[in-house]
Amino acid sequence: MCGSGAGPDMGATCNTLVAAGPCVTPLFALGTPPPATGGAIAAGTYNLTAETVYGTADGGLPSTRREIVVVSNVTATSIAFDLSSLSGTQTTRISAAGTISGSTITYDFTCLGTIDAEIPGGTEGFTVAGTTLTIVRTPNGATVVDVYAKAP
Numbered sequence: 498m499c500g501s502g503a504g505p506d507m508g509a510t511c512n513t514l515v516a517a518g519p520c521v522t523p524l525f526a527l528g529t530p531p532p533a534t535g536g537a538i539a540a541g542t543y544n545l546t547a548e549t550v551y552g553t554a555d556g557g558l559p560s561t562r563r564e565i566v567v568v569s570n571v572t573a574t575s576i577a578f579d580l581s582s583l584s585g586t587q588t589t590r591i592s593a594a595g596t597i598s599g600s601t602i603t604y605d606f607t608c609l610g611t612i613d614a615e616i617p618g619g620t621e622g623f624t625v626a627g628t629t630l631t632i633v634r635t636p637n638g639a640t641v642v643d644v645y646a647k648a649p
Contacts, residue, residue, distance in 0.1 A: 500561040500584030508590035511608035514581035516563040516588065518544025518646075523558040525550050530640040533622025533633045535600030540571045543630055543645035545582075552639035559641065560584040566645060568630075570594075576602060600624065602632075 499520035530551040545564035562584035570577040577594045592608040603620045622633035628647035633640060 498585060499563050502560055502562070502584030502587030504587050506588045508609060509588075511590040511592045512579040512581060514565055514567060514579055514590065516581045516583035517565050518563055519546060520561060520563055521545050521548055522561040523548040523550055525558060527551070530633060530642050531624070531631070533600040534624045536623070536625025538568060538571050538576060538597070538623070538625055538630060539647065540569050542567050542648040544648055545643060546646045547644040549642045550639050551642070573597065
């Protein structure tokens with residue numbers, strides 16, 4: 498089993514994705530997080546492969562989990578995505594549409610279960626490097642860097 502979530506599932510009506518990929522345990526790091534540099538996001542399926550939290554650990558680390566994101570309807574200025582995350586026996590699903598400007602994505606949720614600090618939202622930075630999509634977000638005063646690998 499990956500993670501320890503045991504609460505009720507959230508966002509069950511948002512999508513039917515099944516979280517896949519590796520079991521990712523977030524790490525805490527000192528220093529400066531990498532900057533968001535933008536790039537051309539490709540539509541497709543991405544699996545979370547790493548998560549690093551920079552800054553204060555006062556809020557604790559996000560849950561160990563498996564997470565999949567399906568990116569669609571990508572243009573130079575817009576994007577849509579569905580996400581499914583599994584920690585323990587708890588599944589969380591969300592759907593969103595966003596606008597892209599430079600190295601920033603601003604999300605508007607189109608379907609949302611109960612939201613907590615681990616679920617991306619608002620405005621976030623991103624970097625595309627080959628088949629890797631990195632999201633840089635700042636919940637609870639820390640900077641969280643999520644790395645996703647595009648599935649073949």
